[in-house]
Amino acid sequence: MHSLTRAIAVALTTFGASVVGMALQWVVPAQVLTEAKGTVGAMAGLVTLLLALVLGLLIWTAFSVFTTQQAEAQSLGPVIIELDVILEQYGPEATRGRVGLREALGRSRKRFFGDVKHAPQAHTFEETRATMHWMNTYFDSLSPPTERQRQLLISARDLAKKFAETQMLMTRQLSNPFPPFVLVVVVYWASALFFGTGLVATPNVVTVCAHLAGAIAISSAIFLILELSQPYSGVVRLSSAGLDRLLQVLGQGDAKNIA
Numbered sequence: 001m002h003s004l005t006r007a008i009a010v011a012l013t014t015f016g017a018s019v020v021g022m023a024l025q026w027v028v029p030a031q032v033l034t035e036a037k038g039t040v041g042a043m044a045g046l047v048t049l050l051l052a053l054v055l056g057l058l059i060w061t062a063f064s065v066f067t068t069q070q071a072e073a074q075s076l077g078p079v080i081i082e083l084d085v086i087l088e089q090y091g092p093e094a095t096r097g098r099v100g101l102r103e104a105l106g107r108s109r110k111r112f113f114g115d116v117k118h119a120p121q122a123h124t125f126e127e128t129r130a131t132m133h134w135m136n137t138y139f140d141s142l143s144p145p146t147e148r149q150r151q152l153l154i155s156a157r158d159l160a161k162k163f164a165e166t167q168m169l170m171t172r173q174l175s176n177p178f179p180p181f182v183l184v185v186v187v188y189w190a191s192a193l194f195f196g197t198g199l200v201a202t203p204n205v206v207t208v209c210a211h212l213a214g215a216i217a218i219s220s221a222i223f224l225i226l227e228l229s230q231p232y233s234g235v236v237r238l239s240s241a242g243l244d245r246l247l248q249v250l251g252q253g254d255a256k257n258i259a
Contacts, residue, residue, distance in 0.1 A: 003226035003234055010187055011219035017191040018211040021198025033200060040196045047193045054186055055221050061178050062228035069231045070238055072170050076163065077246060080105060083159040084250060090144070090152045097138055097156070102250040104131065108167055109247065112232045113240045128168045135160045178229065183222065190218045 025033060084101060087094040139157050144150040194211060201207045227236040 003223055003230070006226060007219040007223035010190070010222045011215045013187060014190045014194045014218050015212055015215035018194035018198035018201075018215070019208075021195040022201065022203045022207075024199055025203065028199075037200045040200050044193055044196045047189050047196070051186065051189045051193060051218075054182070054189075055218075055225075058178060058182065058186070058225045059221060059228070062225045065173065066228040066231045066236075066238075068173065069170060072166055073238065074242070076166055077242065079159055079163050079166070080246060080250075083156060083163065086152050086156045086159065090142075090149055090156070093142060094156075098250070100134070100138065101160075102247065104163075105243070105247055105250065109240065109243050111171070113243070128164060131164050132161075135164065174230070174232075178225075183225070186222070 080101065084098055087098045087101070135157075139153060139160075142153060144153050194215065198211060201211075224236075227234045231238045
């Protein structure tokens with residue numbers, strides 16, 4: 001379900017809880033409601049505190065996922081450029097490695113950002129293992145005749161390993177940024193809060209509009225949490241412009257070598 005659809009569902013649920021609370025005023029005796037206002041107010045304050053703390057924590061967690069992905073994605077750029085330059089300096093024997101690097105980067109772009117037909121795809125340990133196996137096999141196939149090339153090969157191995165490990169870390173961080181059940185509990189708390197305040201509120205246009213505004217505020221917080229925890233899809237997303245430009249630069253380098 002899309003994050004916007006979930007946010008709308010949360011808004012309808014919480015606002016509906018307040019409407020149910022106001023409707024019960026026609027059933028519950030007025031004296032009972034008057035006597036219960038103090039208790040309901042105290043419980044509403046407790047739930048409000050819990051809701052504010054957990055919502056703030058979830059937003060901070062989701063924002064951390066977003067900024068961490070952004071920082072790690074940006075850190076890969078210099079690694080890829082340096083690896084490509086080292087392979088270029090190694091000589092024509094490393095041309096296949098440069099092509100493989102560009103192809104691996106293209107697969108990463110498709111996996112993280114998706115394409116016209118596919119959404120972002122999950123990363124598996126099998127894929128990381130296959131990448132590591134290909135890199136080890138490729139580097140083992142090279143036989144550097146000079147000390148300079150041996151040093152370049154060692155550096156290329158380290159950078160390629162860092163590239164693969166960072167990608168795996170990025171994808172695993174996205175698999176479960178926070179337990180989904182936490183959002184269910186938060187929505188339950190919000191519904192209970194709106195039900196209680198609706199039960200003791202005076203039904204009028206201003207009260208209904210206030211509860212509607214509060215429901216929208218809760219749903220917007222849920223929307224932010226869902227969007228920030230999925231930084232490669234949705235409305236709030238990381239840009240693929242830097243990765244696309246990097247692929248273009250590597251492609252130009254390959255074309256120059258072929259020419």
